[in-house]
Structures are given as C-alpha cells and as structure tokens.
Amino acid sequence: MIPDQWYAVLESKEVPAAKPKAFRRLGQDLVFWRDGAGNLSVMPDRCPHRSAQLSLGKVVNGNIECPFHGFQFNTAGQIQLIPANGRNGNKPAAFQCHSYPVREVHGIVWLWNGAPREQYPPLPWFPELDALTNVGSFQAAWDTHYTRAIEGMLDVSHLPFVHRKTIGRRNATLVNGPYTTLENGRMLVWYDNQPDAGLPALKPTEMPPPAHEPMLHFNFPNVWHIRLGAKMRILNLIVPVDDENTVIYSRTYQGFVRMPVLRKLTDAWFNLFNRYVLNEDYGVARSQRPKKSDLHIGELFIPADRPIALYLQHRRRLIEEHQRTV
Numbered sequence: 001m002i003p004d005q006w007y008a009v010l011e012s013k014e015v016p017a018a019k020p021k022a023f024r025r026l027g028q029d030l031v032f033w034r035d036g037a038g039n040l041s042v043m044p045d046r047c048p049h050r051s052a053q054l055s056l057g058k059v060v061n062g063n064i065e066c067p068f069h070g071f072q073f074n075t076a077g078q079i080q081l082i083p084a085n086g087r088n089g090n091k092p093a094a095f096q097c098h099s100y101p102v103r104e105v106h107g108i109v110w111l112w113n114g115a116p117r118e119q120y121p122p123l124p125w126f127p128e129l130d131a132l133t134n135v136g137s138f139q140a141a142w143d144t145h146y147t148r149a150i151e152g153m154l155d156v157s158h159l160p161f162v163h164r165k166t167i168g169r170r171n172a173t174l175v176n177g178p179y180t181t182l183e184n185g186r187m188l189v190w191y192d193n194q195p196d197a198g199l200p201a202l203k204p205t206e207m208p209p210p211a212h213e214p215m216l217h218f219n220f221p222n223v224w225h226i227r228l229g230a231k232m233r234i235l236n237l238i239v240p241v242d243d244e245n246t247v248i249y250s251r252t253y254q255g256f257v258r259m260p261v262l263r264k265l266t267d268a269w270f271n272l273f274n275r276y277v278l279n280e281d282y283g284v285a286r287s288q289r290p291k292k293s294d295l296h297i298g299e300l301f302i303p304a305d306r307p308i309a310l311y312l313q314h315r316r317r318l319i320e321e322h323q324r325t326v
C-alpha cells in the first residue's frame with residue numbers, strides 16, 4: 001500500500017447503523033461501526049483485552065461493546081467501561097484501540113493509510129461526477145494484488161484480445177499514443193486505437209495534445225473512471241484487501257435517463273454488461289505472476305503501455321519518498 005493516502009475501501013451502505021461489521025482492508029482485519037448518531041469509526045478488529053473480535057460485539061450507548069467481557073470503547077477508541085472493574089472503577093488508558101482516520105463522502109468510505117495528522121489532503125475524488133447520479137454498483141472479488149487490476153484498467157492495447165467479443169470488437173489493434181498526463185496524483189489518458197492499416201503506430205510523444213476530454217481518469221491511490229459519453233461514466237474503486245486479494249467496486253454514473261423505471265432497467269443491463277467485461281479482464285489478470293506488480297520485476301513495456309509505466313513509476317516514487325522521511 002502507498003503510505004499517507006486516502007484509500008477508497010467500502011461503500012457506505014455496507015456499514016449498517018446498529019451492527020459492527022468486519023472487513024479485511026489494506027492488509028488488516030478491521031471493524032467498521034457507527035455510533036448512535038451514525039458517525040463511522042474504524043478500528044482493528046481485535047480487543048486490546050484478550051483479542052476477541054470486536055465485530056462480534058454490539059453498539060451500546062454509542063460505544064462498541066466487546067462480546068467477551070463487555071469492555072466498551074468510543075468512536076475514538078478510548079476505553080469507556082470495564083464492567084469487571086465496576087461502573088466507576090478503573091479504566092486504564094492503556095486499553096486504547098487505534099482509531100483510523102476515516103471519511104465518508106459520495107457514498108464511499110475512505111481510509112487514511114498513515115499516521116493521523118492535523119491536516120489531510122483532499123479526497124481523490126472526480127468533481128466531474130458530481131453532476132451525474134450514481135445509479136448502481138456491483139462488486140467483484142479478484143484473487144490478485146490491486147496493482148494488477150489497476151494496470152489492466154490503464155492498459156489500452158488489450159481490448160481487441162481480451163474483449164474481442166465485447167468492447168474490443170472493432171479489432172483496433174494499432175495503438176497511437178496514448179497521450180497521457182500525470183499531475184498531482186491524477187492521470188488522464190486519451191487513447192486512439194485503430195484497425196491496423198499498415199502504418200506504424202504513433203508514439204506517445206508524437207501525439208498532438210488532444211482537443212477533446214480524456215477517456216480514462218485515474219486518481220492515486222485506487223480510484224479510476226472511464227468516460228463513455230458526456231453523461232455516462234463508470235467509476236471503479238480498486239480496493240486492496242491484502243497483498244493477494246482485491247475487491248473492485250464498479251459504480252455506474254449517468255445523467256440522461258430520468259424516468260425511475262427506465263433508469264432501473266438501463267442500469268441493470270449496464271451493470272450486467274460491465275460485470276461481464278470485467279470478468280474478461282479477470283481471466284487474464286488472475287494469471288499474472290507475481291501477483292503484485294512493480295517496476296523491475298522482469299516485465300517489458302511497449303509504447304502503448306505508457307499509462308501503466310507512469311502508474312508504476314509514480315507509485316514507487318510515493319513509496320520511496322515516504323521511506324526517506326521516516
């Protein structure tokens with residue numbers, strides 16, 4: 001994982017009001033729970049007393065109560081009650097749970113992968129989605145590292161092969177560019193794939209700056225979206241479970257169908273198609289070894305891989321910059 005980043009980790013609707021829920025995210029077993037006012041708290045799913053899972057407990061008076069001996073902790077992880085010591089008995093501060101910095105915006109739960117600090121950078125959101133409505137989502141579990149899933153979403157030369165029967169039907173095997181920019185942790189990709197007419201592909205550096213909007217948008221560390229039209233987007237959250245597992249949340253955003261029934265139908269069809277296409281990707285991504293991608297692992301690049309190379313380079317830069325500061 002990249003340190004000091006906001007990772008999208010869940011959808012808000014997965015954490016109900018009254019029941020703590022266990023999720024493995026960023027390589028850790030975590031409990032997500034809400035106090036009586038709906039505020040979200042995220043802690044290690046392990047009681048500091050005798051290591052029972054807090055997610056098996058319940059919420060009592062706005063605190064999470066451990067199922068084993070009834071210790072209670074508030075949303076900041078501070079001990080509130082040790083029943084065996086008595087209501088007014090000793091509550092040593094050592095019984096403190098770590099409470100992760102967390103935000104809940106756009107129906108998504110964002111977890112800060114780093115030490116708490118005074119000021120946080122903004123969430124890696126795409127403001128262009130604000131004018132549209134999220135009309136549905138689905139999840140896909142992949143048994144691979146999330147870097148492989150992200151690479152696949154930045155890979156513009158696989159379409160006529162992996163998706164030959166769906167989105168790659170044009171047989172546009174020749175990849176001009178792609179023109180790609182990366183600024184402030186945000187990557188934009190304009191791709192120009194064509195059927196091969198015998199001319200060599202234009203290198204990324206030979207492409208003129210495009211006049212239209214980019215198709216692919218990626219924000220570090222793990223959110224991506226594709227523009228399928230002015231009012232149609234797919235947002236993917238590529239969520240690390242641990243080094244071997246990933247969950248992809250695929251959310252559809254649109255702004256053209258207003259009638260609720262029609263919108264439901266369009267969305268159901270679209271989700272089905274999107275799920276099918278993503279599964280085509282999975283067939284290949286699951287075969288890649290090592291499961292975790294990086295630079296210098298013996299893999300080679302072609303010019304069309306520029307977005308993947310930029311992703312891996314920037315990822316490495318962020319990790320190494322952090323290592324130098326600690």
Ligand code: FES
Binds near residue numbers: 048066067
């Ligand atoms: S293990 Fe949680 S209260 Fe004892």
Ligand SMILES: [Fe+2]
Binds near residue numbers: 152158162163
């Ligand atoms: Fe794909």
